[in-house]
Amino acid sequence: MAVDLSQEIKNLLRSDETQVGETFRLMESGITKTSELVAKGAAANSGVIAHHKYIIKAIVDGDLDTKSANLATYARRAIDRLLASESASNISQNAKNLLSERRSRLLEIISDKDAIQNDTIELVNESAKLEDKLKQISNAIYVYTFPTYYRAGVDGDLDVRWLKIGLTTNSVWQRIVEQNRQTSMPEDPILVRVYYGEGIDLKETESKIMNTLRRVQFEQSAARNTKAGKEWFATNEDSIDAIAELLGLKIVRFNLNNDPS
Numbered sequence: 001m002a003v004d005l006s007q008e009i010k011n012l013l014r015s016d017e018t019q020v021g022e023t024f025r026l027m028e029s030g031i032t033k034t035s036e037l038v039a040k041g042a043a044a045n046s047g048v049i050a051h052h053k054y055i056i057k058a059i060v061d062g063d064l065d066t067k068s069a070n071l072a073t074y075a076r077r078a079i080d081r082l083l084a085s086e087s088a089s090n091i092s093q094n095a096k097n098l099l100s101e102r103r104s105r106l107l108e109i110i111s112d113k114d115a116i117q118n119d120t121i122e123l124v125n126e127s128a129k130l131e132d133k134l135k136q137i138s139n140a141i142y143v144y145t146f147p148t149y150y151r152a153g154v155d156g157d158l159d160v161r162w163l164k165i166g167l168t169t170n171s172v173w174q175r176i177v178e179q180n181r182q183t184s185m186p187e188d189p190i191l192v193r194v195y196y197g198e199g200i201d202l203k204e205t206e207s208k209i210m211n212t213l214r215r216v217q218f219e220q221s222a223a224r225n226t227k228a229g230k231e232w233f234a235t236n237e238d239s240i241d242a243i244a245e246l247l248g249l250k251i252v253r254f255n256l257n258n259d260p261s
Contacts, residue, residue: 008095009060015087019043020078023052024060044238062098064105069116070151072109079103120187123147126254127190133252134168134194141167141206141249143193143240144176150190154234163192163240164232165210167202192254193237195244205247212243 013024023042031037034046043049051074057063058075059082066072079099082088088096109115124147134140145163154160166176177188195205213233237254244251 005092005095005098006060008091009099012082012085012087012091012095013056013059015085016078016082018078018081019048020052020055023049024056027053027056044236058102058106059099062102064102064109066109067115067118069110069112070119072106072115073151076103076106076110079106119151120147123150123190124188127192130191130194130252130254134191137194137196137252139168139200139202140194140196141165141202141209141244142191142195143237144189144191146187146189148187150192160234160236162232162234163237164189165206165240166231167206190254193240194252195240195249196252197247197249200247200249205249208247209240209243213239 010024013021014028015021016024019042022040023037026037026040026042031040034049037043037049037052038046043052051071054066054071055075055078058072059079064072064075079102083096083099127144134142143163143165145161149162152161154162195209197205210231210233213235216239241251241253
């Protein structure tokens, strides 16, 4: 019985049209190395592949061992999506019940205070490392967000989150933190990228990055919807990195959940 249910769940995952499903199909074909999965288009980077691998284990094997509310949220959303898909009509009620049980256990992790705190600590620690590097660069373009935005993504998309782009002619990160505290934000921002280069026109370069994001139709926040103005984009770090590379910028990256395999 357990084997049959496992096969039903695998069949459901095989029909999944998202990148999680693509990761699963590639892994079944024998491609398991993270760098190869990224090269095949299963995800934008190794961190997301690590997320996908956890989601697949949670769905297929019921392996819910995680101290991260973030990962548990991703897995819960994936189960919700699968159960709501047309392909779900092809699996038995027992298989659906098994997925629902795993979903319930994931909800317990999601609401666990320690799991949420673990996520926040990791985000803040990585941001602090990047902040130290920013202090050594006098002219730079930076990208930041908030822990909640980083964890939640946009509409459940693992690869998209709200990010704000700005520029600095000196080390102003502490000022950014203080400004957000003054506007009564419930948490401090986290730095996720720094871009710099010798002799660049910061304002012009910042405009080129933003204009390119607009032209490829990444959603931009309206000024009326944010206290910070229109520099917020629903995008991802890799997309901004690609633009920065084309502009010849050096990149200091935020390394979170990277899977070295």
